[in-house]
Amino acid sequence: MNLTIDVEHNGAEKIVSLSGEIDAYTAPKLKETLLPLTQESEATVIVDLQQITYMDSTGLGVFISALKSTKEYNNTLKLVNLQDRVYRLFKITGLTEIIAIETDSTVRGGM
Template sequence: MNLNIDVKQPEERYSVMTLVGEVDAFTAPKLKEELLPLTQAEEAVVEVDLAAVNYMDSTGLGIFISALKSAKEYGATLKLTHMQERVYRLFKITGLTEIIDIDTSVKEGGS
């Protein structure tokens, strides 16, 4: 499976990244390459829509941890939204729900 990444910037310093596919060891470098620069703008707000991500492994979690560290370093905000239940469980099990801003309106199901 591949990962499609779409970034829109409806306002200055506000980006919405929509991911479609799987976030794993194969696709994570592409995600990191596109996500980290968005978090490196002073006071930026970066929202990542995960509605169409039905699989993520630990490599993907690592990317989001890196993005969170980068955001904090630059005074930016990182928010993850619309997670499917199986992806949310991964964040919950690892305790990342306590440190990353996650929109709790979790999408049910997903295949």
């Protein structure tokens, strides 16, 4: 399975919609797209995971890197619309305590 990444720039908000699977094969592509967004001035990066059917620890590593980057650049990272199994991965690793996660949010812009 592949990973599709769509990015919408809505002023300071960067909305990243993902579809597919995040694993060792697709994580580098996600990191390459996501990290530069976290480094933009006064950015709020919203990642919509509604269409992610699978994610492994490599994907978690990408989001940890993105979180570190947003903190370094004084920006915000928010994950929205996580499927139950993906949310559980964040929960059992304790990442729900440090990453802003909304499981039943609707992203602005009709996504």
